[in-house]
Amino acid sequence: MLTRLARLINRYIRPYWGLLTIVIVLQTIATIMSLYLPTLNARIIDEGVVKGDPGYIWSTGGVMLLLSAVQGAAQIGAVWAGANAAMQFGRDVRTAIFNRALSFSTQELNKFGAPSLITRNTNDVQQVQMLVLMTAVMLVSAPITMVGGVFMALREDAGLSWIILAAVVILGIGIVVLIVNMGPLFEKMQKRIDALNRVLREQITGIRVVRAFVREPHEAVRFEKTNAELVDVTTKVGRLMAFLFPFVGFIMNISTVGVMWFGAHRIASGDIQIGQLTAFIAYLMQILISVMMTTMLLVMAPRAAVSADRIMEVLDTESSVAPPAQPKQANQARGTVVFDGVSFAYPGAEAPVLKDVSFTLTPGKTTAIIGSTGAGKSTLINLIPRLFDVTGGRVLVDGVDVRELDPDDLWSRIGLVPQKPYLFTGTVASNLRYGKPDATDGELWEALTVAQAADFVRERDGELESDIAQGGTNVSGGQRQRLAIARALVKKPGVYVFDDSFSALDVATDARLRAALAPVTRDASVLVVAQRISTITSADEILVMDDGQIVGRGTHEQLLASNPTYQEIVESQLSAEEAA
Known part of the structure; x- marks a missing residue:
């Protein structure tokens, strides 16, 4: 010592x-x-x-x-x-x-x-x-x-x-x-x-x-x-x-x-x-x-x-996610993410959390992931911004392995809304500008409108300058989620990642938000992780995960007709009329 x-x-x-x-x-x-x-x-x-x-x-x-x-x-x-x-x-x-x-x-x-x-x-x-x-x-x-x-x-x-x-x-x-x-x-x-x-x-x-x-x-x-x-x-x-x-x-x-x-x-x-x-x-x-x-x-x-x-x-502890010695520059085109045979296992774990996962996110396309609790959905999400590094395969963002991409360049291309949204002590405006400090008030209101948060922000004393407590404890769970979504929208990244980010919203608000989100994200890749079927039925492609593997992929109608795991999830949530 x-x-x-x-x-x-x-x-x-x-x-x-x-x-x-x-x-x-x-x-x-x-x-x-x-x-x-x-x-x-x-x-x-x-x-x-x-x-x-x-x-x-x-x-x-x-x-x-x-x-x-x-x-x-x-x-x-x-x-x-x-x-x-x-x-x-x-x-x-x-x-x-x-x-x-x-x-x-x-x-x-x-x-x-x-x-x-x-x-x-x-x-x-x-x-x-x-x-x-x-x-x-x-x-x-x-x-x-x-x-x-x-x-x-x-x-x-x-x-x-x-x-x-x-x-x-x-x-x-x-x-x-x-x-x-x-x-x-x-x-x-x-x-x-x-x-x-x-x-x-x-x-x-x-x-x-x-x-x-x-x-x-x-x-x-x-x-x-x-x-x-x-x-x-x-x-x-x-x-x-x-x-x-x-x-x-x-x-x-x-x-x-x-x-x-x-x-x-x-x-x-x-x-x-x-x-x-x-x-x-x-x-x-x-x-x-x-x-x-x-x-x-x-x-x-x-x-x-x-x-x-x-x-x-x-x-003396070195991060397991070390920045590259010679960072590479990604392509100018923003929004393509490729999972190529990705596997991931936590240190000391008996079995990997993810096994040979492969799919591609492309601009203008919405991909959804659904699966039971513990299927590996959130772990998969965390591999894109390099919160973890893959233990097998590779993740490419705009043509470059994330392990070789400059961290600042990587994070600038991704707008992540985590499963548990966190707001910092300050104001509504300071939280929304977290990813883009020079954003104008007009850009903030535009993002709030899309995120279905403009109404409740206008009702608060001070509006954009109204206080936010540490962790966002002075707003409800749904309001916290919508502010986190607006924060990602202000950044205008090439890839939007929503990790079960609509769970605290009622069905009507969820539907309005997704409808408003579509034109704003039409030039970006969108990845949505959800537990609720109604959130992902309109996705271009749905990936069904079970035990760390993709066990089905296709549209809502295709999976409903052919995938037993997806059918089981649908039956547990929707009536036959809703499923049709």
Whole structure:
């Protein structure tokens, strides 16, 4: 884990070496000033006060004030530069995680899960960022203070040096014990934060289902259990942390008492003076405080290492849908999609989801796919925009294998309306312009009219500028589907893919929408996945899927006369009169 932590910091801190150099220089200056001040204080006591020389007190005191001012200014500058470097480091790591997550296929997104990716991009980055900040502020001053403090203390009186050695050894042993016990707890803590985020996300997203089934008490218990598990681990960490500072304080106080006890005897014997003893105590405190600062870094390091491990797991994961090294350009003509012997199997699956699927989408033609749940319809749809890559055969868009086509070029040719339409926080207009930012209001209203959404948008306060909540939760399911369809229409792609996108519409609205859609999409290829027979009866070609294979193809009338699977689907939905 520490190796990954070092890799992460080294990779993203490089642009800020200039700021870190400033930190090192300023911290060195501040530390040297702080190490020299106790010696000057000792001289004031031994040379000025004892000998009664006011001039010496004033002159040396003035030097101390000047050094203190330099020390304060240097520390302020060092903290500013260190904080700047750490915050920019955190920004870059968050950006890297976000960009890597955007490149993931559905396979990698399912592997990590949205709650875990959110935690890694927020809490985990914060842990490493804080370590970088504390390291920048303390890494220079702590070693210099420890080494310089020992040297300066020995200059004042070598006879008391054994007290420093004993205090540092005892502190070191205590630190090692703490770190050994904290490492595993930090790993558990991050995993339980993931679990808490997952439960909270599920409950907020699924609040309607929770209320519909009157499961509030059950979900409350579930949340309390997950929360209690996090509290349990956090409490254990807190207990160890609570032990740390009293332990350090105890060692510091005992060491001070020891120095004063044995130092008093040495003053009485004439080996040292009062000022020297005062300086020695000051140096002892500086040494122990620097040890405590190092302790804080060492305590933070295990948790930051766990977080870095989780961050690097994301950054080191390559998408299974990698962009081509040398992208090819597709034909200028837009709208032809060819499935050539396509097979697909999920990693580790016993059997493929799709088996030897072949068909062609051509401009001006509507192709429909129908089949039972689990037949592989949505998986097939996802292969066109390359949300997955085929494991056998190939998918060509405008004459080029999608695995060789530039991703931006590929996505610009496809207008996908997913099975579960998602709207983003913003307005109706911002959602409709998602695929075409420069679309005019006229184009938006045209798309809304075709999608049968213009009426309800006009009824909303603000019309195109009316607010849309995250996920589109402030509009109904049917309205959400129609807005998603309008969003695809605004883009005006060469291929329209509707993945069961009319399921939330009533039959009359469905019929009106399809009638309005026909002239708009007459120059494009249209692929419709549907569960409802009435949605696809007018399609130019209907593909019947069962168990990942195409078991029938033809028009509604042809399949009704010859395909048993299609006949079974029709009989389950329509009366004999409707079927005829």
